[in-house]
Amino acid sequence: MNIPQTSFPRVVIIGGGFAGLAAAKGLEEQELQVVLIDKHNYHTFQPLLYQVATGGLEPDSIAFPLRKRFNDVENFYFRLADVEKINADKKTIQTSIGDLEYDELIIATGSTTNFFGNTNIQKLAMEMKSVPQSLNIRSLILENFEEALLTSNLEERKALMNFVIVGGGPTGVELAGALAEMKKGILPKDYPDLDIRQMQINLIQSSDCLLKGMSAKASEKAEDFLIKLGVNVWKNLRVLDYDGKTVTTNGEDNFNAETVIWAAGVKGKTIDGLDTECVIERAERIKVDAYNQVLNHSNIYAIGDVACMKSEENPYGHPMMAQPAIQQGKLVAKNILAKLSNKKLTPFVYNDKGSMATIGRNKAVVDLPKWKFQGVFAWFVWMFVHLFSLIGFRNRAIVFLNWVYNYIRFDRETRLIIRPYKNKNSFSFRK
């Protein structure tokens, strides 16, 4: 790995998402060596991936080069690598570019799509957890429309214009809303020879409400907004299988659809090498105590989505979202500094700042701890919060410019297909 051995303790952080980034920031300019490892050379602002998938934003404006963020920080090292295994007894990690010793290890690997063991769905449905996956969804939507133009078989055309989004959490809701706006404003103009009424957007939720975890009012209003935008909302319906043509469910309705986006669950991205008892079966997260320390390993921490800290309020761990990740990242940095100077550690207390989701133009739902509101004002709050959460002035300026443009022009202009005709598992470009 070619990282110099210094007299300072070495903290290795695996993952440059919200949690890892917050931890790295908290360890800046201390008497420490910090090594950040990620398989991408950029941080992804996941809450806006759905806008990349629906042509509203370019990927470069929601991602940020990790090296740039830290390039003026001393004693900071970044390595582009896949981490393969933790050897806790030797205090090393094994990666695609060699082994590395650590004094303190922070696991901030985040989460990955949970297909709950259904390999058909895993193989044939699209997921949206990374920039390339979002670009793939964007390309597939447009390719399906290009193909729909060519067929004179009505059933085939309908299947190409039928979108099934499984999962009524924020990702599913926001994606369904954005697709509905494409249906309203963009696709009929771009494809005047298609009958846009044949485009169907189906959002399938297994339980009886959308946006579980938000208030009842937010959930109802989100559903209301989606229905007004023309989305078919299916509740209490469970997807059983997908063969690439038909989505089968436990209800009366099956769906012939060429595009299925699976947003029905996530699970922790654990790493080999920890004792089996460290990992919880439910959502494959790593069990941590109130200091984010991993069971039996006082110098290994897990933070963010991959960590499961059980408490009375959160018997299954904190929600797998940006806020707990950022807060845990900040605290773990403080606690490592405290530990190294033999001070007392502070237990984690989640400060729930609320949550929000956008459904479309002028339509969002916001739950703050003391105030819940929906509609136009919520939408502005959503935009403001997301804009200022982005890293970097350039990114904020470009996202702002795109949003203003899209708002005024009812448009989403980044509609390039940069992958070949659909084949979910080949992520290759059109030359």
Add this chain to the structure above:
Amino acid sequence: MNIPQTSFPRVVIIGGGFAGLAAAKGLEEQELQVVLIDKHNYHTFQPLLYQVATGGLEPDSIAFPLRKRFNDVENFYFRLADVEKINADKKTIQTSIGDLEYDELIIATGSTTNFFGNTNIQKLAMEMKSVPQSLNIRSLILENFEEALLTSNLEERKALMNFVIVGGGPTGVELAGALAEMKKGILPKDYPDLDIRQMQINLIQSSDCLLKGMSAKASEKAEDFLIKLGVNVWKNLRVLDYDGKTVTTNGEDNFNAETVIWAAGVKGKTIDGLDTECVIERAERIKVDAYNQVLNHSNIYAIGDVACMKSEENPYGHPMMAQPAIQQGKLVAKNILAKLSNKKLTPFVYNDKGSMATIGRNKAVVDLPKWKFQGVFAWFVWMFVHLFSLIGFRNRAIVFLNWVYNYIRFDRETRLIIRPYKNKNSFSFRK
């Protein structure tokens, strides 16, 4: 193809580059049916590809969705397809999505990289004629630096930091200049553990001057600018081969380099089906008369890079650049309209508006017909002309914003690696 048969004559345009786009614009809202076919769903503004390759711009801001450009034009059809063959006697073309009849056919397929038959170079060197190719170069540059960090073998590290650009035309010059600016401002900050002096940028030109086709003053000044930026300029040196490790030349100097970018030539992208006598061996262009008509086929036109119109001033055809392409596109549209209303056709006269190239910050060369100048003012002229040549308000605004930001901050922020570890021929994403 599902394109309705109307009473209007059908004009088919193959290719949505500068030439094809100009032709399509000229045929808007006429008593015609226009079908535009391209293998991408977007127009690429090729003069700025080098900025995508060097992290200065995002691809979405230099490309423009073709459907959007024409979505309010009646009787206009776009199809995403590869054209495989022309059957001139049946007046049809054969494509990846079926056959199509035409009344008038415009071939605007542009050009592709010319490796002059060297299959090693074709396999192992990078080219930069499309958005995906430019993204690949961007990723490769950054991946090589990531890899250079890891090796303690000096020769290996030097090869990873050695860039060979073959061809001293505008593409080679602009790319070498942009790389030199990355070397100055960005890479030393992002990779402080590397000795940036080990990064070499070699620009190799087979003849005795850069920017052949521009004035002697422009050529000298460009070379001067490049040398000041630290580029090694090699003239009168011819690259013979590349085995993935070493570039061999006809001179004393060979180059151990992991990155070779081939910008030493282009050739027409011809289509099967034309008589052999229609295609000229030199640069594989299609021979056309003064009306851009293809030999023996009064209803087939070739325009832009793929067309070779010989004249006294241009014994080998017009330069393969945007200006002749746009002018021929405009004229061919006029001539088709004239022909259909039995009017006289106008022969093509190239209006050389001049040419320009940028080498870096405050450094450009401009040759106007009556005025040749270099330096800061030339650089502003270059930016102004390129900004206003882009299609779409959003693209112009975002490019402008990026340029202002890059200028003020000495930065180029779009540095995401979105392909896997280097393998030139696999254009796949990192998941």
